[in-house]
Amino acid sequence: MSKIHVLHENDEWFAPLAGALRAANLPCEGWHMAEGRLDLQETPPGGVFFSRMSASAHTRGHTHSPDYTAAVLAWLERHRRRVINGSTALRLEMSKVAQYMALEEFGFLVPHTVAACGRGRILAAAKTFSGPFIIKHNRSGKGLGVRLFQSAAALQAHLDSDEYTPPVDGILLLQAYIQAPQPFITRLEFVAGRFLYALRADTSNGFALCPADGCGIGERCALDGQAKFVIVEEAFPGRERYEAMLKAHDVSVAGIEIIRDTRGTVYTYDININTNYNSAAEAEAGISALSALAVFLGGELKKTRCPRPNNS
């Protein structure tokens, strides 16, 4: 029987999706990518394949899962399987530099960023910033390694301390700090390649802003007592351009983070190909990204079962 196959490495994040697919009566199977065996001569099973590989896999002990996933995706794509968020999307998920290049190509403003590899180059890069800057890992999620510095000397002390976590791919990003007038960022969720909703996330308690249930449950905003994650009606520039950028990189499902500075200039700084949803925020707004995702995946599965005739 053809199914929706979900490639992932985190059961906690897979469970809500599996629940939504079950609720929609859609057959699904999780492929946990921490370990695997792939006979290259075999033909993949039928159905739809959805990759939810995460750039933070190594923080759960699954350092090789992204590479193994890339291998499996090459196999699936060679066999022309319908893959959602396939190998080009994985490339974006694994590298913020790749994300920024994609964003810039489509005319989005990205905070000034320098990628550095090696301690000496990192410190030399820090000296080129005249104001506060953030460091972050090129391959990361969940705010991993994100810290704010006022000077190169402060960064040097941090690099020498036990608190410094080196980036898993060796590439550290130094980025101009965007001072928002209020401690919020906005995360734009896209499903089936289309904008679905905007989520406001409160940044007053730090840079770890994963909206997944379990990461932020029950937390309140320090400023107005609202929940840490709230779905908002927010105008933002470039909706069609974001959709075009995602399409160009074969990304159907993503969460894109933007921040406004004190002048109202919008910067885009993170594309999450593997995105999670906050159920409390969604319940409050009466919207469900997982339901939208189930409709999308169900439709894609149906297409693989009833392919259009070639001459249509």
Ligand SMILES: Nc1ncnc2c1ncn2[C@@H]1O[C@H](COP(=O)(O)OP(=O)(O)O)[C@@H](O)[C@H]1O
């Ligand atoms: N240039 C920046 N200026 C101000 N805040 C930032 C900047 N970059 C990141 N942040 C803050 O840090 C958080 C995590 O950074 P992000 O780039 O999204 O990394 P991750 O992929 O780990 O989520 C953001 O959601 C935002 O709150």
Ligand SMILES: [Mg+2]
């Ligand atoms: Mg982020």
